[in-house]
Amino acid sequence: MLSSADDARYMAAAIALSQRGRGRTGTNPNVGCVIVKKGVIVGRGWTQPGGRPHAEAMALADAGKAARGADIYVTMEPCDHDSERGPTCSRLVIEARPARVIIATLDVDSRTRRHGIDRLGEAGISVSVGILEQEAHRAMAGFFTRMEHGRPHVTLKLALSLDGCIARADGTSKWITGAVARRHAHLERARCDAILVGSGTLEQDQPGLDVRLPGLENRSPQPVVLGEAEPPENWVQISFPEEISGLADTNWLLVEGGAQTAASFLRADMVDRLLLYRAPIIIGGGLPGIADYGLESLDSAHGHWRREDTRDLGEDRLEIYERAA
Amino acid sequence: MLSSADDARYMAAAIALSQRGRGRTGTNPNVGCVIVKKGVIVGRGWTQPGGRPHAEAMALADAGKAARGADIYVTMEPCDHDSERGPTCSRLVIEARPARVIIATLDVDSRTRRHGIDRLGEAGISVSVGILEQEAHRAMAGFFTRMEHGRPHVTLKLALSLDGCIARADGTSKWITGAVARRHAHLERARCDAILVGSGTLEQDQPGLDVRLPGLENRSPQPVVLGEAEPPENWVQISFPEEISGLADTNWLLVEGGAQTAASFLRADMVDRLLLYRAPIIIGGGLPGIADYGLESLDSAHGHWRREDTRDLGEDRLEIYERAA
Structure with missing residues (x-):
């Protein structure tokens, strides 16, 4: 027995x-x-x-x-x-x-x-x-x-300074976090079907969004852009967060920013998990990670996120939050 | 033996x-x-x-x-x-x-x-x-x-959302953190000789800066304002961060913001310790905790802060960083 x-x-x-x-x-x-x-x-x-x-x-x-x-x-x-x-x-x-x-x-x-x-x-x-x-x-x-809400599970990933910036005021963002944290972020990419950035991030950073880990290169997710930017070949383009429901073969979606895109998914109440890579640096007056998403009061900001895990990744700290029930 | x-x-x-x-x-x-x-x-x-x-x-x-x-x-x-x-x-x-x-x-x-x-x-x-x-x-x-630099030890304390905001865009900041974290912050006040805020914070929030913990009311530090605001009775006023060297009987100084004051102390390289109370909330497009302090490049942001401790305080998380040697 x-x-x-x-x-x-x-x-x-x-x-x-x-x-x-x-x-x-x-x-x-x-x-x-x-x-x-x-x-x-x-x-x-x-x-x-x-x-x-x-x-x-x-x-x-x-x-x-x-x-x-x-x-x-x-x-x-x-x-x-x-x-x-x-x-x-x-x-x-x-x-x-x-x-x-x-x-x-x-x-x-x-x-x-x-x-x-x-x-x-x-x-x-x-x-x-x-x-x-x-x-x-x-x-x-x-x-x-997908079964409950008719859309993929959404993880919002941000690499942030202690003061919540994702870049300097001039847009420079290489690098906030260190090599270990960046590799971990690539592993998270490999665990998703699709990966999304906003038009601004696409135009400014031209990110590859592929998995750059030895042996996992073929695990790169489908790249998706939200907004009006001209999508590179093989990318999917959507105009509103709600359109993620129509992404083919996608249970797991990783949203990598920027601030407006993060806000648009929060506004649509479509973020299930936060993956925050926090570097021990202060930028000061940089670009904030999350733009206005229509929060009505401080009171209403509370109770939505439950910390699920934290861990050290080199000098950086990973904080994982999940939607509170 | x-x-x-x-x-x-x-x-x-x-x-x-x-x-x-x-x-x-x-x-x-x-x-x-x-x-x-x-x-x-x-x-x-x-x-x-x-x-x-x-x-x-x-x-x-x-x-x-x-x-x-x-x-x-x-x-x-x-x-x-x-x-x-x-x-x-x-x-x-x-x-x-x-x-x-x-x-x-x-x-x-x-x-x-x-x-x-x-x-x-x-x-x-x-x-x-x-x-x-x-x-x-x-x-x-x-x-x-004080012996080495001729000034008090400076702790910069901030209560932040996950996205690094200290208030909503309209200035509302009650409350970011919960009751346990706020009490802990009062205990930190009791361990300092003096406590400082900027003129903007004084005028907007009119903070008491006293220790509101039963039995420790007489441990309230000397309040100090940085800048041009009219100081309340018994406050000390200084015009530049460097003037903290002249504060009487002060080995330990707590700087409680706001963003410009935090930046001015960072610019003067006078922050020895960061006390970050991090609430599990997202504000989005709020007031950032730290204004531009003259960072020249992302590379130069690294290597200055070493995490000394983290702990849970109710729903919030306290992160303590110290100046890296």
Whole structure:
């Protein structure tokens, strides 16, 4: 008999695997899955680029016959709706005859929600739901945001001085943060489907927006410009923040500024996460990171952001805030 | 025989005591002292308001005859220059006949430097110097800054939003931070001799600058205004940051803004410590905390500030930076 601590540990491993697909699964959830038998992980899988095969299919193929009688940990309820692209995961799981299926969170797609777990239960498989549910929700937030709000999950990233500037008054912004922080920011790019800047930033900085990390160059997200600037080849152009709903295959969007673009996403209440790289420098009278977004009073500024993590990155400090519930 | 770990522990206690006098010892160092005999602290003392009696005199009076053969931990070399206000601490210590005197840091006053320890050594007392020297230096930084630069130690305090604003565009600043952070800021006031704001802040906010903490009301620092505003009764007025050198009885100065005042102290290279209370709110297009202070390039902004501490204060975060060596 496994303890709930063991269950949580294996689920944490499945959640970690789920991040491997992040930013490449289109509108599919980036699910992770591990299969455990007698204390040994015999199968691992995560949603593949484009959204198929699913994590469970990958893990079951990895485990082979060892899946029989094993415990399957999966970050989301196995899919139960037919697709031209392959069999449902609920069917694959049942055929593998595991002892238990442990699920972090239910699907929110009405074609599957509860159908997946009901199907497993009818087949005589023990099913548990809810282990590390909150962590799993965060790990697949792009999918859930799309299902709930019809748009990608939005991270607003800013590299700031202590006094909240993103550049000197003359626009100079190289560099606010150090090499470690900048590499971390590139890793965040690799975890998104699309990346957006405003017209002003495009015209002034002509940013590449690619992932410049060895081995991850092919993880560069789709570049998007907001506004009227002439977009470079292969860029997507939108006129309003609301148009991010129409971005193809995008669960995760990274918004990199500048100040007007940040404000327009805040005004539209479309920022889910703040990624603030804070350098130990004072610019003084520089360009502020966020322009007026229509805040009506100081009171109304409070209660919207909850600090989720902070860490040192070289001399700099990363502060991550998430939308308060 | 005491281990050096014991020595460090007792010296840490002496340093903690030194903070009780901080902001009330005039131009004297705020020294702390503990006397230890057979593992028991038999005497404690710190520099009294106005600068006398000194910490050693207080601790020796507290210990009485128990000081004989004991170990005396003191954060700074005992004074060795005669004063109308009482005997030298070196003489008091010798008369008490301790076994050892453990000193964190030497005095920098040429009337005493090394004379204090030489006098003790000549009297046959064992003397150690240098334990927790850096910590002691920080704890008495007001005195050392005055001796080295002829001016008080300056802390610049700002209450900021995530985007570096100290108010909305219309000047509204109540409140950026929460009750816990504001109380902490009042505690910092109580630890300073004087507190300064610019003319604009005085005219706009009419701040009391007093310590509004139960039991510490009498610890309110001397209010000072920088600039041309008509000062309220009992305030001191100066025209340039450099004039803080002339503030009476001031080792520790707290500068509370606004943006122009912060910039003028930065321009004069007179900020030793940053006390940033950071609230989890976004103002957007508000008043920046620090105005242009003449930064010549982004490169030259780096390397000046080292993070010394961060802590949570309710929903807010306190970040303390110190001048990098």
